[in-house]
Amino acid sequence: MNKVVANAAEACKGIQDGMTLMVGGFGLCGIPESSIAELVKLGVKDITCISNNAGVDDFGLGLLLQGKQIKKMISSYVGENDEFERQMLSGELQVELIPQGTLAERCRATGAGIPAFYTPAGFGTEVAEGKETREFSGKMHVLEKAFDPDFAIVKAWKGDTNGNLIFKATARNFNPMMAMAGKITIAEVEELVPAGHLDPNAIHTAGIFVQRIFQGEGYEKRIEQLTVRTKN
Amino acid sequence: MNKVVANAAEACKGIQDGMTLMVGGFGLCGIPESSIAELVKLGVKDITCISNNAGVDDFGLGLLLQGKQIKKMISSYVGENDEFERQMLSGELQVELIPQGTLAERCRATGAGIPAFYTPAGFGTEVAEGKETREFSGKMHVLEKAFDPDFAIVKAWKGDTNGNLIFKATARNFNPMMAMAGKITIAEVEELVPAGHLDPNAIHTAGIFVQRIFQGEGYEKRIEQLTVRTKN
Amino acid sequence: MALDKNGIAQRIAQELRDGWYVNLGIGIPTLVANYIPEGIEVEFQSENGILGMGPFPFEGEEDADLINAGKQTITAMEGAVYFDSATSFAMIRGKHVQLTVLGAMEVSEKGDIANWKIPGKMVKGMGGAMDLVASADNIIVAMMHANKKGKSKLLKECTLPLTGVGCVKKIVTNLAVLDVLPEGGFKLCERAPGVMVEEIQAVTEGRLVVEGDVPEMQFGLESVS
Amino acid sequence: MALDKNGIAQRIAQELRDGWYVNLGIGIPTLVANYIPEGIEVEFQSENGILGMGPFPFEGEEDADLINAGKQTITAMEGAVYFDSATSFAMIRGKHVQLTVLGAMEVSEKGDIANWKIPGKMVKGMGGAMDLVASADNIIVAMMHANKKGKSKLLKECTLPLTGVGCVKKIVTNLAVLDVLPEGGFKLCERAPGVMVEEIQAVTEGRLVVEGDVPEMQFGLESVS
Numbered sequence: 069m070n071k072v073v074a075n076a077a078e079a080c081k082g083i084q085d086g087m088t089l090m091v092g093g094f095g096l097c098g099i100p101e102s103s104i105a106e107l108v109k110l111g112v113k114d115i116t117c118i119s120n121n122a123g124v125d126d127f128g129l130g131l132l133l134q135g136k137q138i139k140k141m142i143s144s145y146v147g148e149n150d151e152f153e154r155q156m157l158s159g160e161l162q163v164e165l166i167p168q169g170t171l172a173e174r175c176r177a178t179g180a181g182i183p184a185f186y187t188p189a190g191f192g193t194e195v196a197e198g199k200e201t202r203e204f205s206g207k208m209h210v211l212e213k214a215f216d217p218d219f220a221i222v223k224a225w226k227g228d229t230n231g232n233l234i235f236k237a238t239a240r241n242f243n244p245m246m247a248m249a250g251k252i253t254i255a256e257v258e259e260l261v262p263a264g265h266l267d268p269n270a271i272h273t274a275g276i277f278v279q280r281i282f283q284g285e286g287y288e289k290r291i292e293q294l295t296v297r298t299k300n
Numbered sequence: 301m302n303k304v305v306a307n308a309a310e311a312c313k314g315i316q317d318g319m320t321l322m323v324g325g326f327g328l329c330g331i332p333e334s335s336i337a338e339l340v341k342l343g344v345k346d347i348t349c350i351s352n353n354a355g356v357d358d359f360g361l362g363l364l365l366q367g368k369q370i371k372k373m374i375s376s377y378v379g380e381n382d383e384f385e386r387q388m389l390s391g392e393l394q395v396e397l398i399p400q401g402t403l404a405e406r407c408r409a410t411g412a413g414i415p416a417f418y419t420p421a422g423f424g425t426e427v428a429e430g431k432e433t434r435e436f437s438g439k440m441h442v443l444e445k446a447f448d449p450d451f452a453i454v455k456a457w458k459g460d461t462n463g464n465l466i467f468k469a470t471a472r473n474f475n476p477m478m479a480m481a482g483k484i485t486i487a488e489v490e491e492l493v494p495a496g497h498l499d500p501n502a503i504h505t506a507g508i509f510v511q512r513i514f515q516g517e518g519y520e521k522r523i524e525q526l527t528v529r530t531k532n
Numbered sequence: 533m534a535l536d537k538n539g540i541a542q543r544i545a546q547e548l549r550d551g552w553y554v555n556l557g558i559g560i561p562t563l564v565a566n567y568i569p570e571g572i573e574v575e576f577q578s579e580n581g582i583l584g585m586g587p588f589p590f591e592g593e594e595d596a597d598l599i600n601a602g603k604q605t606i607t608a609m610e611g612a613v614y615f616d617s618a619t620s621f622a623m624i625r626g627k628h629v630q631l632t633v634l635g636a637m638e639v640s641e642k643g644d645i646a647n648w649k650i651p652g653k654m655v656k657g658m659g660g661a662m663d664l665v666a667s668a669d670n671i672i673v674a675m676m677h678a679n680k681k682g683k684s685k686l687l688k689e690c691t692l693p694l695t696g697v698g699c700v701k702k703i704v705t706n707l708a709v710l711d712v713l714p715e716g717g718f719k720l721c722e723r724a725p726g727v728m729v730e731e732i733q734a735v736t737e738g739r740l741v742v743e744g745d746v747p748e749m750q751f752g753l754e755s756v757s
Numbered sequence: 758m759a760l761d762k763n764g765i766a767q768r769i770a771q772e773l774r775d776g777w778y779v780n781l782g783i784g785i786p787t788l789v790a791n792y793i794p795e796g797i798e799v800e801f802q803s804e805n806g807i808l809g810m811g812p813f814p815f816e817g818e819e820d821a822d823l824i825n826a827g828k829q830t831i832t833a834m835e836g837a838v839y840f841d842s843a844t845s846f847a848m849i850r851g852k853h854v855q856l857t858v859l860g861a862m863e864v865s866e867k868g869d870i871a872n873w874k875i876p877g878k879m880v881k882g883m884g885g886a887m888d889l890v891a892s893a894d895n896i897i898v899a900m901m902h903a904n905k906k907g908k909s910k911l912l913k914e915c916t917l918p919l920t921g922v923g924c925v926k927k928i929v930t931n932l933a934v935l936d937v938l939p940e941g942g943f944k945l946c947e948r949a950p951g952v953m954v955e956e957i958q959a960v961t962e963g964r965l966v967v968e969g970d971v972p973e974m975q976f977g978l979e980s981v982s
Contacts, residue, residue: 194919276577296819524603528593
């Protein structure tokens with residue numbers, strides 16, 4: 069089942085103004101750099117973007133914010149970004165903040181055909197306002213619902229032509245759940261191999277969830293907070 | 301975080317009459333043979349057993365049925381077992397049948413702190429009787445709840461002393477979700493290695509879910525339906 | 533002439549489309565894998581945790597850890613992947629599997645299906661069938677038109693406990709190909725070679741909708757893989 | 758003398774028990790990892806997807822694909838494991854993590870906590886904090902007793918938007934160790950060395966419960982790892 073497309077341009081075909089996109093990554097770790105660059109090039113506008121964070125000013129989703137391509141961000145944490153703050157305070161940008169675990173579980177639910185589930189996160193806070201709440205085993209929970217994204221864009225370490233994906237270390241983060249959730253899921257990988265070259269036991273995301281896969285180019289993999297020890 | 305116990309006897313300490321146990325496996329594939337043998341030896345009675353199937357007459361959970369140790373089976377499919385049929389028809393054994401996907405998702409929910417979720421499976425059937433139903437996006441769904449097992453007993457291919465597990469091929473099946481769900485989770489493995497010997501990227505079940513791990517002995521791995529081709 | 537089980541499977545195989553992921557139930561549906569049309573690539577999912585299921589292993593090469601949902605020993609194709617049961621049913625409920633083919637005891641003219649329980653007989657369980665029928669947009673039922681006593685299995689209302697409600701869209705039997713109409717009723721799409729509309733009508737208890745000339749099924753254009 | 762941030766972390770480290778999985782928030786909580794008592798093994802979970810988090814990498818050995826929830830480059834201990842965000846919060850919500858240590862802007866005498874939003878200021882988001890406080894049975898808040906303006910952070914009622922309701926059980930500040938009582942109120946358990954009960958009372962707006970002699974915190978018995 070060959071899912072390979074030539075490049076980011078091929079992969080992003082059909083992404084249009086006003087669409088809802090899920091974008092993988094945590095901070096700048098495990099983000100689909102090539103696809104984001106392509107979205108900048110395409111100049112698609114009024115995007116609703118579901119992503120745990122919003123990048124930094126000049127990298128990651130920050131690049132889409134610079135071009136005012138994003139109408140609404142749905143995230144759990146959006147610090148580290150001055151342009152984001154400016155657009156949010158000026159009202160140009162809508163922001164919906166969601167507890168990180170709820171965000172992850174809602175992404176999974178979307179792909180798993182679970183329309184709604186109960187979680188204790190956010191009960192008694194403004195996150196629960198307007199939502200159903202309910203007691204289970206003496207504890208209050210909030211009803212949370214699946215998303216409805218048009219595209220999901222994820223980044224993996226290795227992928228095969230069938231769309232099977234393996235992520236590296238903590239660059240996995242939101243990518244596997246978002247891969248499940250897209251009506252069309254685009255996966256960009258650092259290394260694309262023929263089907264059969266990945267251990268079927270070690271694959272994190274099954275190719276059934278991926279519609280388009282390509283090998284990205286020139287990964288910068290910028291580090292947001294470089295923290296090191298010195299030897300002696 | 302050393303989780304190693306000497307053997308099945310050590311691992312099964314504390315399992316008592318009347319408890320609810322989750323037992324991994326699909327058919328006879330990926331079942332915790334050593335722990336089941338120990339449960340037979342212990343002779344614990346009145347067990348409520350959550351497991352996709354009920355083994356065959358003389359293997360798997362069938363061994364517990366022979367000793368009339370099981371009070372209630374919660375499964376999706378219980379064929380291939382005459383003693384099971386006899387006990388069920390005579391009323392000695394209670395049986396609750398659950399759609400397989402709902403069973404899997406309820407196991408995951410148990411371990412994931414999700415008390416309840418909606419699924420379309422079983423709507424309009426006797427499975428939905430007495431349960432809440434609700435429409436999402438024009439489709440009816442059933443509210444399904446987490447379990448509350450005392451122990452979960454799973455079988456993995458490889459494990460390390462930290463309790464990290466790797467399963468092999470389709471012997472994975474229900475084992476990872478059940479591992480998440482036990483108040484105490486027992487993992488028996490074919491090969492136990494020191495922490496650090498498994499690729500942290502390739503681990504299926506994180507050691508945090510496992511309280512006791514041991515290397516099992518004399519795995520029979522019986523095949524339920526041997527189907528082969530002949531070479532020309 | 534009425535089709536045999538292989539004929540039913542062969543006709544269903546014509547419904548396969550390139551790039552589809554397919555879940556085949558036990559019995560006649562399993563045979564569909566033997567008739568994949570030339571030039572079409574599909575991948576088979578088995579709900580116990582494999583995508584890219586291959587043929588049975590050669591004698592002596594069977595692996596107890598590699599089975600399908602019918603508990604049969606199988607092999608894995610190149611590019612296959614294993615996963616747990618929760619992920620497997622995430623694929624199914626999340627509509628990532630494009631086609632489900634399964635058997636049935638009864639189908640109603642509203643698309644209800646009964647295939648798991650006969651009151652008074654030993655009940656083995658629904659396995660994954662309820663998840664499959666409640667989730668898939670595209671379900672084909674493969675079955676005999678009538679049961680062994682000659683009684684129709686295409687009914688106004690199912691008499692047996694249901695597996696799913698209003699979910700069946702297409703039925704392929706030994707006698708015919710039928711679509712379940714949104715407003716209810718079985719639309720006769722194709723007849724088995726040499727089988728008359730009257731013969732089909734005679735064993736269809738539910739409302740049979742016949743419009744114009746009903747063509748015969750065509751075989752032989754696709755080759756057996 | 759009031760404790761500094763390291764002192765708060767050191768006191769909290771005394772609460773660690775052998776075999777615990779621990780999630781440390783950003784700020785003071787992160788420092789707890791520097792004071793694990795001798796003979797105790799704990800494993801640190803970072804909610805972005807690692808269990809068995811190790812110290813910062815040596816210069817030049819950093820890996821952009823290996824970070825903690827604060828986006829800092831880290832290392833992995835032997836026996837570490839990586840996982841996705843849904844699994845990570847399954848660990849948290851499912852109570853598999855035995856201790857969560859996090860900072861707060863305000864805590865109420867009922868155990869409510871506010872630590873994510875100041876109306877009128879830029880809101881960065883709650884990250885994983887709402888999941889953590891709603892799930893963990895064992896939450897320790899690490900914070901200064903009063904804010905920079907000298908105003909108490911231990912209140913009758915939180916004035917800021919809440920992160921969680923009735924979830925905080927223990928608070929370690931620069932001045933004291935306090936338990937949140939089930940019936941409401943901050944029970945003074947320990948004083949920082951040389952700090953008087955009156956000093957603590959003066960910066961505790963919520964109900965402070967003082968019973969008998971309140972001991973001083975003890976340090977120095979555990980060694981720095």
